[in-house]
Amino acid sequence: xxxxxxxxxxxxxxxxxxxxxxxxxxxxxxxxxxxxxxxxxxxxxxxxxxxxxxxxxxxxxxxxxxxxxxxxxxxxxxxxxxxxxxxxxxxxxxxxxxxxxxxxxxxxxxxxxxxxxxxxxxxxxxxxxxxxxxxxxxxxxxxxxxxxxxxxxxxxxxxxxxxxxxxxxxxxxxxxxxxxxxxxxxxxxxxxxxxxxxxxxxxxxxxxxxxxxxxxxxxxxxxxxxxxxxxxxxxxxxxxxxxxxxxxxxxxxxxxxxxxxxxxxxxxxxxxxxxxxxxxxxxxxxxxxxxxxxxxxxxxxxxx
Amino acid sequence: xxxxxxxxxxxxxxxxxxxxxxxxxxxxxxxxxxxxxxxxxxxxxxxxxxxxxxxxxxxxxxxxxxxxxxxxxxxxxxxxxxxxxxxxxxxxxxxxxxxxxxxxxxxxxxxxxxxxxxxxxxxxxxxxxxxxxxxxxxxxxxxxxxxxxxxxxxxxxxxxxxxxxxxxxxxxxxxxxxxxxxxxxxxxxxxxxxxxxxxxxxxxxxxxxxxxxxxxxxxxxxxxxxxxxxxxxxxxxxxxxxxxxxxxxxxxxxxxxxxxxxxxxxxxxxxxxxxxxxxxxxxxxxxxxxxxxxxxxxxxxxxx
Numbered sequence: 097x098x099x100x101x102x103x104x105x106x107x108x109x110x111x112x113x114x115x116x117x118x119x120x121x122x123x124x125x126x127x128x129x130x131x132x133x134x135x136x137x138x139x140x141x142x143x144x145x146x147x148x149x150x151x152x153x154x155x156x157x158x159x160x161x162x163x164x165x166x167x168x169x170x171x172x173x174x175x176x177x178x179x180x181x182x183x184x185x186x187x188x189x190x191x192x193x194x195x196x197x198x199x200x201x202x203x204x205x206x207x208x209x210x211x212x213x214x215x216x217x218x219x220x221x222x223x224x225x226x227x228x229x230x231x232x233x234x235x236x237x238x239x240x241x242x243x244x245x246x247x248x249x250x251x252x253x254x255x256x257x258x259x260x261x262x263x264x265x266x267x268x269x270x271x272x273x274x275x276x277x278x279x280x281x282x283x284x285x286x287x288x289x290x291x292x293x294x295x296x297x298x299x300x301x302x303x304x305x306x307x308x309x310x311x312x313x314x315x316x317x318x319x320x321x322x323x324x325x326x327x328x329x330x331x332x333x334x335x336x337x338x339x340x341x342x343x344x345x346x347x348x349x350x351x352x353x354x355x356x357x358x359x360x361x362x363x364x365x366x367x368x369x370x371x372x373x374x375x376x377x378x379x380x381x382x383x384x385x386x387x388x389x390x391x392x393x394x395x396x397x398x399x400x
Numbered sequence: 401x402x403x404x405x406x407x408x409x410x411x412x413x414x415x416x417x418x419x420x421x422x423x424x425x426x427x428x429x430x431x432x433x434x435x436x437x438x439x440x441x442x443x444x445x446x447x448x449x450x451x452x453x454x455x456x457x458x459x460x461x462x463x464x465x466x467x468x469x470x471x472x473x474x475x476x477x478x479x480x481x482x483x484x485x486x487x488x489x490x491x492x493x494x495x496x497x498x499x500x501x502x503x504x505x506x507x508x509x510x511x512x513x514x515x516x517x518x519x520x521x522x523x524x525x526x527x528x529x530x531x532x533x534x535x536x537x538x539x540x541x542x543x544x545x546x547x548x549x550x551x552x553x554x555x556x557x558x559x560x561x562x563x564x565x566x567x568x569x570x571x572x573x574x575x576x577x578x579x580x581x582x583x584x585x586x587x588x589x590x591x592x593x594x595x596x597x598x599x600x601x602x603x604x605x606x607x608x609x610x611x612x613x614x615x616x617x618x619x620x621x622x623x624x625x626x627x628x629x630x631x632x633x634x635x636x637x638x639x640x641x642x643x644x645x646x647x648x649x650x651x652x653x654x655x656x657x658x659x660x661x662x663x664x665x666x667x668x669x670x671x672x673x674x675x676x677x678x679x680x681x682x683x684x685x686x687x688x689x690x691x692x693x694x695x696x697x698x699x700x701x702x703x704x
Contacts, residue, residue: 111525
């Protein structure tokens, strides 16, 4: 047990010590079958992903994760299912030194609600607000692979077995960018994690910062699998499909060199994909300087 | 917005200030239809109860509530249902000056997951451990009315309309003992809230404190409605039915007078119902000194 957990599971509530001069950072995500994970997802991957998506939110704040609570509804007592879920959950929790400090379970249709807590030094959190005209826009990792995996699962896209395995890994086992987010505290002007789709999440960031953006389509970072399919699918999945759990952030142009060193440090691409502008629109350009409009802007659970 | 909320809903996570020299207290409860609320429960009462049961957990820690996150799964966009739920939730939140700092919604079978956070001065939290042999055992309010309401709803118990309305109020609109819990910080040796049933929750407290108890059945606090039915139902519902959300706590015998003043201060009965003993058993006595055994010890979601 972490030394900052005075009381964990087993009392009416947990008792936790936030370090002095730090702020508490807290996020919650609810995951249900068929919406947040495909019916073929393994319990192990569900355990991983439920924690990973919350870690991704903390990463986007530049926060250090510390404690989680877990609310679960499970259809019936299935010891093996639960054991595999826990294997996935606690493997990731251990990697990030996260203590489970509270929980509640009930019987019913499968649902996982995680609340993850962590901290940042007072005033150091990354927010969605803070991007300024002229700032560069960056994306970590690559976009669209989780979307490709979903298209494959739905029978909308044929993939070779190796390709399917690669993108399925991206869908089921997202890698939160926690350490990178912590490094970005002193570099980025604004940040958000890409969960609903790049354009949808970029819009959130731009709205909070009261700015617009131009995006260079040909700079969007895509995987080798995506590249091999690009001729058929174009930029659409990279722009609009969700579940990538990469970070989208902005930084002043003079921080570009420091950001390049992060690419080496973490061994993940960090790609400049655009520039913050005045106004509130997103304008898309291809390498010829032609302007484009994406058809959709991401996934909305209550959208039509 | 509270001044200690640096960032509320609308970013990747909330940013909160725990006061210096205080510890964070956090609890989570998952509520689903037909398990935690009857199918006839109104959305207003569900909103109230979902927050109240979490407040009750913080009350049992002696904590001051501050912030909540809300995860919801709702079957479909029903604006009126949601508005009434929010009316019930925010009415209680406003009473206790609680800010909603995070949320997540999805579409599916009705589920409400609340995480409530607050704080206590460092080292001042009430725990389940701490009861000592010779301590008195107290109960706030009365026991068993929520259980009577459930029996009535299930058609197992006839009640007059006034009686039904009274106990239904106890089931649907539990009153968390937050202020009382805060006062108990300096008085009680251990505390727990009565959610699963008096005996079941007392057992948790005793186990954490490594002690036993003797309980005086004829001292159990019951309402006028319960008293009128006592001849038919006996002590069973007061001992074993859940959903009362009263506090059960222990205190050294010399604190008895101070505890009596709390009864006047808060205008709720605080009744001594037993004594902490060495060992690990609970022994029940009636006024003649006869020993009794209750048939059941409370509700277990995965029990048989």
